[in-house]
Every structure is written in C-alpha cells, then in structure tokens.
Amino acid sequence: MMKAVPEKAVAVALWQRGGSAEEEMSLAELHNLARAAGVQVVRSFTQIRPQADKRYYIGPGKAQEIGAYAEENNIATVIFDSELSPSQVNNLERLIPAKIIDRSELILDIFAQRATSKEGKLQVELAQLKYQLPKLMGKGRDLSRLAGGIGTRGPGETKLEMDRRRIRQRIDLLERQIRRLERHRSLLRKQREKRDVFQAALVGYTNSGKSTLLNQLTGADALAADALFVTLDPLARKMPAARIPIVISDTVGFISGLPHHLIAAFKATLEEVSAADLLLHVIDASDPNVERQVQEVDKVLAQLGCADKERIIVANKIDLVAPQAVQNLANKFRGMTMVPVSALHGANIDKLAEEIQRHMEPMVRFRALLPRKIFGRLNAAYAGNLIPLEFGEDYVRVEGELPGSVAATLAKYYVKE
Ligand SMILES: Nc1nc2c(ncn2[C@@H]2O[C@H](COP(=O)(O)OP(=O)(O)OP(=O)(O)O)[C@@H](O)[C@H]2O)c(=O)[nH]1
Ligand SMILES: [Mg+2]
Structure with missing residues (x-):
C-alpha cells in the first residue's frame, strides 16, 4: 500500500481555542491518518485565531507562508485538519502550489486504499x-x-x-x-435472526483493538495492525463453545471529526451495529485520550439511534497500564459493565466471554424482597430493570426482570404474588 517514496505533505490546523488539548490531539491524529494514507507529514503549521477566515480558512499571510514552504520543499499535498468550503479550497490553491485536501478527503482516501x-x-x-x-x-x-x-x-x-x-x-x-447488495445482506441477516442467533457487535475508536479481540473471542483471523482504519468491511464470526449461539461482528472504527456524508460509507458496518443485540464497546485503556474517544463513539452511536442499546465496556490493552488506571476507568464507568482485558495477550477473555453470554441470556421476571444493599448494587448494574414497589427499612419490594443466571442468585428472596 505504501509507495516506495512516500509523498511529502504538510498539516495545517487552525486553533480557535488557542491550542487546547483537544486541538493538539486532533492534529496528532491527522498525522496518523496521513501515515495510514501513505504520506509523510514533514511539518505542521498552526495558527491561533478566534475565527476562520471566510476566503482562506487560515489568514492569507499564513497561506502565503505555507505556499512558499511548499514550493521550496517540494510538498505534494497540504492537509487541513478541518472541513474546507469549495471556495476556500479554490482560493488556497491560488496561493499554495500543492493539492489542498481536508480531513474528510484524507479519511476517504484511506478508505479507497483499504x-x-x-x-x-x-x-x-x-x-x-x-x-x-x-x-x-x-x-x-x-x-x-x-x-x-x-x-x-x-x-x-x-x-x-x-x-x-x-x-x-x-x-x-x-x-x-449498493441497494441491491444491501438487500442481499439484509436477507442474510434475517436468516441469522430466524435461527435465533444472538448478535454482538464490536464498536469503538479506530485502533482500539476490535479486530484483535474478535480473533481472540472467535478464533477468526481478521487483520489487525497498528494503523488507523485497518478494518472497513464487517466480519461476523460465531463464538465457539458458547451456551447459546452468538455471532460477533467486527466493524469499522470511529474517529473524531467524522462528517455525516462519510458515515454513509460505513453503511454495512452501521447496519451490523443497529442489528446487534449487544454492543461491545472496546476502549484503548492505554490511550491518554481515552475519555474523549469514548465521547466520540457515544456521539456516533447516538446518531445511529443506538444510544440505549445494551452495552459492555471492554477496557483493552491493560497490559500497557498500571492497575490504578484500570481502577480509575472502572470508577468512571460505574453502573455499567466493564471488563478489563488484553486482547493481544489473551488476558481475561474468558471473563468477557462469560459476560457476553450472561447479557444475551433470556430474561427472567420475578418479585422479590431484596436487602437494600443488594437492591442498590443491582439497580446500579441494571438500571430500569428493577421497579421498586415499596421501600422498607432493610428491604425493598421489587418487581424485576434480569438475565436468568443473575435472577437465579436471588431465588431465596423471591415472594409469591
Ligand atoms: N499492547 C496491546 N496492544 C494491543 C492490544 N490489543 C490490540 N493491540 C494492538 O493495537 C493495534 C490495533 O489493533 P486492531 O485490532 O487492528 O484494532 P482495531 O480496533 O481493529 O483497529 P481499526 O480496524 O484500524 O479501527 C494492533 O497493533 C494490535 O496489536 C492489547 O491488548 N495490548
Ligand atoms: Mg480492525
């Protein structure tokens, strides 16, 4: 994929918030995207400016400076860390003797290659x-x-x-x-649904380890590599030795600044996500920007109408972080199911497989008198599944619906109507 001599490029960012951590991260990510596209970013130009210039996006003086640099250094491409309007591209091309592209085009270019x-x-x-x-x-x-x-x-x-x-x-x-292919795919999916196969989809930021995890959970041989957007096409594999039939699918990674028209290019993936019974949100616990990445993924999931889907947080790459960092993440996701794993080294995969099966089990309805402590713990983990009917001093009378194996542990508290 990489050309023998990579094209030289420069990156340009307009920092409207003075170069916030977020802006710096976005620029670093642009470098990674460029590398994924097979170009070498030799320099970054940043400009702090409260507002974008209507005609040139950056200030015209800055554009001239970049133009001179591009000329002297044989720069083929100038990549802007934002979306440019058609007229801005047009104007910039008059001052800069190189191809002007923006973040979306760069991402599309990677897609075209992959x-x-x-x-x-x-x-x-x-x-x-x-x-x-x-x-x-x-x-x-x-x-x-x-x-x-x-x-x-x-x-x-x-x-x-x-x-x-x-x-x-x-x-x-x-x-x-595309519509024809989509119909075919939806037919396949319906067949799966008819056979009562539960579907889980791996979602998460690009490079978080989704494909590596799919391989661990199912013995698949999906391509995994340290680069952005390695996976584009969804791959679904059966989870072997599960108590109930479960298919897990790998999906394209998300990234910040993903414009709407690009999301359509992920259609096949996104259908897998909407059709899934359970989402496995893989996060890279070792990435200093993990919290922001989680927010981005949540945003895209909300756009897909999947915000309320059942979810397990898979804190991946724990081999790279201190136990305290894992604990901090667990605190952050309190109330949700989080399983720390190392997909690369196969650590804690059994626990995750068990958790996946538990989430997919049939639900059991019951009425019970639960000790307050147990009620509190369950209510945190399964918000909405327990309806308190009456609060006593030590007990809460509840009506609930929980996964079979969890409900079974409460049998001694059950009450008859
Ligand atoms: N140290 C460590 N590295 C990991 C772990 N899991 C995955 N990786 C590495 O992280 C990189 C990305 O892994 P992938 O599985 O390709 O990630 P992905 O989420 O599928 O990425 P895209 O398909 O590009 O969105 C690879 O170099 C993996 O070897 C882990 O648990 N620990
Ligand atoms: Mg992948």
Whole structure:
C-alpha cells in the first residue's frame, strides 16, 4: 500500500481555542491518518485565531507562508485538519502550489486504499463523488484539480473528466448497485435472526483493538495492525463453545471529526451495529485520550439511534497500564459493565466471554424482597430493570426482570404474588 517514496505533505490546523488539548490531539491524529494514507507529514503549521477566515480558512499571510514552504520543499499535498468550503479550497490553491485536501478527503482516501469488498468499494466511490459534487457547483473549476485525495487513487483519471451530469449519473448507478447488495445482506441477516442467533457487535475508536479481540473471542483471523482504519468491511464470526449461539461482528472504527456524508460509507458496518443485540464497546485503556474517544463513539452511536442499546465496556490493552488506571476507568464507568482485558495477550477473555453470554441470556421476571444493599448494587448494574414497589427499612419490594443466571442468585428472596 505504501509507495516506495512516500509523498511529502504538510498539516495545517487552525486553533480557535488557542491550542487546547483537544486541538493538539486532533492534529496528532491527522498525522496518523496521513501515515495510514501513505504520506509523510514533514511539518505542521498552526495558527491561533478566534475565527476562520471566510476566503482562506487560515489568514492569507499564513497561506502565503505555507505556499512558499511548499514550493521550496517540494510538498505534494497540504492537509487541513478541518472541513474546507469549495471556495476556500479554490482560493488556497491560488496561493499554495500543492493539492489542498481536508480531513474528510484524507479519511476517504484511506478508505479507497483499504476497501476490499465490492460493496465497500462502491460505498467509498459514492462518498468521494458526493463529497466532490458541491465543489463543482457553480465553480467552473478546472476538473483536474478535483483529483481525489492523494496520488492517483480515488476516482480515476477518466472519471475526473466527467461533467457534473455524468457524475450524477454515476452516483445514481452506484446507489442502485449498493441497494441491491444491501438487500442481499439484509436477507442474510434475517436468516441469522430466524435461527435465533444472538448478535454482538464490536464498536469503538479506530485502533482500539476490535479486530484483535474478535480473533481472540472467535478464533477468526481478521487483520489487525497498528494503523488507523485497518478494518472497513464487517466480519461476523460465531463464538465457539458458547451456551447459546452468538455471532460477533467486527466493524469499522470511529474517529473524531467524522462528517455525516462519510458515515454513509460505513453503511454495512452501521447496519451490523443497529442489528446487534449487544454492543461491545472496546476502549484503548492505554490511550491518554481515552475519555474523549469514548465521547466520540457515544456521539456516533447516538446518531445511529443506538444510544440505549445494551452495552459492555471492554477496557483493552491493560497490559500497557498500571492497575490504578484500570481502577480509575472502572470508577468512571460505574453502573455499567466493564471488563478489563488484553486482547493481544489473551488476558481475561474468558471473563468477557462469560459476560457476553450472561447479557444475551433470556430474561427472567420475578418479585422479590431484596436487602437494600443488594437492591442498590443491582439497580446500579441494571438500571430500569428493577421497579421498586415499596421501600422498607432493610428491604425493598421489587418487581424485576434480569438475565436468568443473575435472577437465579436471588431465588431465596423471591415472594409469591
Ligand atoms: N499492547 C496491546 N496492544 C494491543 C492490544 N490489543 C490490540 N493491540 C494492538 O493495537 C493495534 C490495533 O489493533 P486492531 O485490532 O487492528 O484494532 P482495531 O480496533 O481493529 O483497529 P481499526 O480496524 O484500524 O479501527 C494492533 O497493533 C494490535 O496489536 C492489547 O491488548 N495490548
Ligand atoms: Mg480492525
């Protein structure tokens, strides 16, 4: 995938909050994205400015400075850590003798390189064309400047010569083909549902270890590597030796600053997520930005209407952190199920497998008089599943619905109607 001599690029960030931790992290991530796309970022330019410039996004002086640097240093691509408007790209191109791309285009470029399934490829091309179409609107711009992303990938040379009408035709065709593949996929999924197979989906920030974990849980051989967006196509595998049939699927990772039109390119993944009975949210416990990454993932899940889905937090990569850090995470996720694991070294995978099965078990209804302490603990873990009918001094009378094996431990407190 990497070219023999990587293209040289510079990264540009406008820091409207003076270079906050979040802004710095975003820029560092842009470097990682560029590396994933096979380009070498040789320098970063940052500008602190309360507001973006309407015409150039950054200040025109800064744009000139970058232009001179690009000229002297043979820079092929200038990557902005934000979305640029079509006219900003146009104006910047007048001052900077290099290809101007933004974060979304960079991500799309990685997708274009990594997509392997037919549907994945169609989705990426569709997203690229949709992204480029507005840039053509009323611009009369030189079409060759719209060469997608980095190098020669993305819509090929000939496609670039298409006019808007033909791009729209191509978009229609792609959409039709994708719909056909989607129907096929939904048929497969329905078959799975009919066979009463429980579905769990691995979700999480990119590079958190989802594919490594899938391999551990199911013996699959999904590609795992230290790079962003290694997985694009969902892969579903049966969990061996489970008490109930469970299929676990790997999905594309999430990342901050993921624009809506890009989310469509994840459609296959996202359907797996919506169809899942249980989400395994994999977090990289060793990443200093883990909390922010969790927020990003939660945001995307909310956009998908999956905010209320049942979830297990899998705190991964614990081999890299001190026990205290794991404890801090456990405190943070108090009230939710969190299982610390090391997917790479296979630590605590049994515990996770057990937890997954427990979450998927059939629920059992009961009425009980629970000691307050037990009620408090259960209520924290299964909010909403226990309805308190009466609070006594030591006991709470409840009506509840809990996973069979948990309910069974409470049998001695059951009361008859
Ligand atoms: N130290 C350590 N490294 C891990 C662990 N789990 C995964 N990794 C490493 O983290 C990197 C990313 O792992 P992947 O499984 O590819 O992560 P992913 O979430 O599938 O990533 P994308 O598909 O790119 O979104 C790889 O280099 C793994 O070897 C772990 O428990 N400990
Ligand atoms: Mg992966």
